[in-house]
Amino acid sequence: MSIFEMFFNLGFSHITDIKGYDHIIFLLALCSIYTIKQWRLVLVLVTSFTIGHSITLALSVFNLIKINSNVIEILIPVTIIVTSILNIVNKKRINKRLIIIKYFAALFFGLIHGLGFSNYLKSLLGSDSIIIELFAFNIGLELGQILIVITVLLISYLLVRLLHFDKRELNLLLSGAAIGISVILILERSF
Numbered sequence: 001m002s003i004f005e006m007f008f009n010l011g012f013s014h015i016t017d018i019k020g021y022d023h024i025i026f027l028l029a030l031c032s033i034y035t036i037k038q039w040r041l042v043l044v045l046v047t048s049f050t051i052g053h054s055i056t057l058a059l060s061v062f063n064l065i066k067i068n069s070n071v072i073e074i075l076i077p078v079t080i081i082v083t084s085i086l087n088i089v090n091k092k093r094i095n096k097r098l099i100i101i102k103y104f105a106a107l108f109f110g111l112i113h114g115l116g117f118s119n120y121l122k123s124l125l126g127s128d129s130i131i132i133e134l135f136a137f138n139i140g141l142e143l144g145q146i147l148i149v150i151t152v153l154l155i156s157y158l159l160v161r162l163l164h165f166d167k168r169e170l171n172l173l174l175s176g177a178a179i180g181i182s183v184i185l186i187l188e189r190s191f
Helices: 003-016 018-031 036-061 069-089 096-124 131-161 167-190
Strands: none
Touching: 003 018, 003 096, 003 131, 018 036, 018 069, 018 096, 018 131, 018 167, 036 096, 036 131, 069 096, 069 167, 131 167
16 A cells, blocks of 8 residues: 555544544534535635645644643534534525535634644654645545535435425524534533
């Protein structure tokens, strides 16, 4: 297996591994207000998150930033709560202002999530050029996120179109569940 393949697989499994379900819950919250017809908006949103994630991974790997991992582990569920609250308070259709807020929030939250994985990734990287490894990891991460988002959007579509769930109520259910799980994560990680 090549170095590129190894780090691509690491990035893909990092985001899709059920043991790291906080990332999956974040993506669920991030796209719960969107419909399958809005997939382009969601793709840009997820890419914003990946860009933020990539920036802090690189900064951390090059020892340009270091933050206590305990703080990051608490901030990750906080990002899920904030994302879910943005979903809940948005009672109207998705507008440009909300989209811009969510893009910047996804970018900023990606910065936080990237720090959560940076120590582990640093331990895997050699002293040689790490640009290819970081690139491969982030491509794997992005494709894993796209897979999760497509799954969420398809399930949402099926629930709304075939089972006649109200889209707003489904958003409230998903966002509320994400908040509940995040509160539990904060409590667990605090003690």
